[in-house]
Amino acid sequence: MTKTFYITTPIFYPNAKLHLGHAYTTTVTDVAARYHRLIGDETYFLTGSDENTQKMVDAATKAGVVPMEFLDGIVANFASLYASLNISYDQFIRTTDQKLHWPGAQALWARIDAAGDLYKKEYEGLYCVGHEAFVTEKDLIDGKCPDHGTVPQYLKEENYFFRLSKYAPQLKEKIESNELLIVPESRKNEILAFIESGLEDVSFSRPRKADWPDGLGVPVPNDPTQVMYVWCDALSNYITALGYGSTDDARYQTFWPGVHVIGKDILRFHAAIWPAMLMSASAPLPKTLFVHGFITSGGKKMSKTLGNIIDPEELLNEYGTDAVRYFLARHISPFEDGDITREGFKEAYNGNLANGLGNLASRLMKMYTSYDVASKYAGIPFEVGDGLMVKEAAFGKAIEAYDFNRAMNIIWEKIQKADQQIQSTEPFKLIKTDEAKAVSIVGDLVAELFTIAILLKPVMPETASKIESAIKENRMPEALFPRKD
Numbered sequence: 001m002t003k004t005f006y007i008t009t010p011i012f013y014p015n016a017k018l019h020l021g022h023a024y025t026t027t028v029t030d031v032a033a034r035y036h037r038l039i040g041d042e043t044y045f046l047t048g049s050d051e052n053t054q055k056m057v058d059a060a061t062k063a064g065v066v067p068m069e070f071l072d073g074i075v076a077n078f079a080s081l082y083a084s085l086n087i088s089y090d091q092f093i094r095t096t097d098q099k100l101h102w103p104g105a106q107a108l109w110a111r112i113d114a115a116g117d118l119y120k121k122e123y124e125g126l127y128c129v130g131h132e133a134f135v136t137e138k139d140l141i142d143g144k145c146p147d148h149g150t151v152p153q154y155l156k157e158e159n160y161f162f163r164l165s166k167y168a169p170q171l172k173e174k175i176e177s178n179e180l181l182i183v184p185e186s187r188k189n190e191i192l193a194f195i196e197s198g199l200e201d202v203s204f205s206r207p208r209k210a211d212w213p214d215g216l217g218v219p220v221p222n223d224p225t226q227v228m229y230v231w232c233d234a235l236s237n238y239i240t241a242l243g244y245g246s247t248d249d250a251r252y253q254t255f256w257p258g259v260h261v262i263g264k265d266i267l268r269f270h271a272a273i274w275p276a277m278l279m280s281a282s283a284p285l286p287k288t289l290f291v292h293g294f295i296t297s298g299g300k301k302m303s304k305t306l307g308n309i310i311d312p313e314e315l316l317n318e319y320g321t322d323a324v325r326y327f328l329a330r331h332i333s334p335f336e337d338g339d340i341t342r343e344g345f346k347e348a349y350n351g352n353l354a355n356g357l358g359n360l361a362s363r364l365m366k367m368y369t370s371y372d373v374a375s376k377y378a379g380i381p382f383e384v385g386d387g388l389m390v391k392e393a394a395f396g397k398a399i400e401a402y403d404f405n406r407a408m409n410i411i412w413e414k415i416q417k418a419d420q421q422i423q424s425t426e427p428f429k430l431i432k433t434d435e436a437k438a439v440s441i442v443g444d445l446v447a448e449l450f451t452i453a454i455l456l457k458p459v460m461p462e463t464a465s466k467i468e469s470a471i472k473e474n475r476m477p478e479a480l481f482p483r484k485d
C-alpha cells in the first residue's frame, strides 16, 4: 500500500511581506515534501495565510487600503515569493475562506464545546497585537513587549475559555512517549518543562470588533457577538484545509495526521493548545512537530533599525532559486538559530556552487561528451526514486530526521570525492595513453554525478534536472552557477 505523507508550514500573518525566516520554513518543508514524493509516498503539502487578525487590520489602515483588498495584495505577494522559491505546495488555505475554512473551524469548535471544554468568563488583562496573544506583566520589560517594543492593550471583556489545563497529564504522556514526536529533543524538553510548570485555560474568542469588516473573523457557533480567537481559528487550518467537518472529508481521511514544520516562536501553540484541541474533539494528534530555530543576520535579530534585513527576493534575483534553496538547506542549522550575511552567502555560492558542483558537472560532462563515453560505457544506473534512496540510505535517513545540513553534507562529500578522483587519476591525460581506462574512470564518475543529481532533486530541483538531462542526452549542461565577484 502507498504510504501517505502530509506536511504543513505555519500559515503566516499577511500583515507584511514575507522575509527570509518565512522563506526558510517554507523551503525546508518543500524539501521534505519533494523527497517524500520522490520515494513514492502520496504526499500533500499545505501552506496558507492567517488572516483574521488585528495586526492585519492595523496594517491595512496604515496603508490606507480596505482590509479585504489589502489581504489579496499580500497573498499575491506570498504566491510570488513561493513561485520564485519553486515551492511545490498542493494547497494554499486562507482563513477568510468561508466555504472551506469556516465550517471546519466551527465544526471543531462544536466538538470541543460538546466535550464540555468551553466556558464563558470575564477576562481582564493585557493583549499584545504583535503576538496576537494574551500576555502577563512578567512577559514585559518596562511595561512593553520586548519582541515588539509596544505597550500591550488593556482588555476587560467576556470571552469563551478552553480548558487547556485539563489536558496537561495527557499531553505530557503523548509527548514523552513520542506519540506526538517533537524534533529536536531540546524542544521536546522545553515544552515538557512548560507543561510541568502548569497549564492555564486559554481565551478562545473575542467580542466582534466594530472596525472589522464582514468576512473577517470566524463567528462562534450560536453566539454572533463573538469571533474565534485567532489562534483557535488558525490552528484548525491544518484540518479544515483537508475538508474536516464537511461532507467531503476524503482528504482529511487520507492524509491526517501529518507533520507540522514551525519555528521555535510558536512551539507552545502547536505542542500544547493544538493537540489539546484535537484530544478534546477526539481527533488524532499530529505525528510530528519539526521545530526549527531562528535566522539571524550577522549574529543579530534582523530588524529595520539595525538595517540588517536580508530580503529573500534580493538573494533570489542575484543568485537564483537553487542557490537560495542550497544555502538555506546546507548553511542554516535546522535545529538551532542560524546566521546569514551577504558575504557568507557569496562565499558559499562561489566555493560550493560555482567552484564545487558547477565546476564538477562541467568538467565531467566535457570529458564525457568529447571522449564519447556514452557509446563505450554502460554502467550508468539511471535509477531514480525509491531504488536510489534505498542505496543512499544515509541521505534519506537525514532528510527523514529533518537534518537537512547532514543530507547536504553527504552530497558535498560525494562532490569533493569526485573532484579528488579526477585529480588523482587524471583521465584527461590518460585518454592519450589508455583510452579504455580513461573511459571507464569518466563513466564511473558520471554515474556518480548522476547519483548526485538525483539526491539534489528535493533541494535543488532545477539544477538536478539540468544535470540529469545533460547526462541522459549526452550533452553539456547549461552553465549552472556563474562565479560572482
Ligand code: ME8
Residues within 6 Å of the ligand: 009, 010, 011, 012, 013, 014, 020, 021, 022, 024, 025, 050, 234, 235, 237, 261, 262, 263, 264, 265, 266, 293, 294, 295, 296
Ligand atoms: O506566527 N527565522 O505567523 P508569522 C526563521 N500566523 N523562521 C522565522 C523567522 C526567523 N527569523 N521569523 C519567522 C504566525 N519565522 C502565525 C502562525 S500557524 C497555525 C499560525 C517563521 O507570520 C517561523 O516558521 O509570525 C515562525 O514560526 C513563523 O515564521 C511565524 O510566522
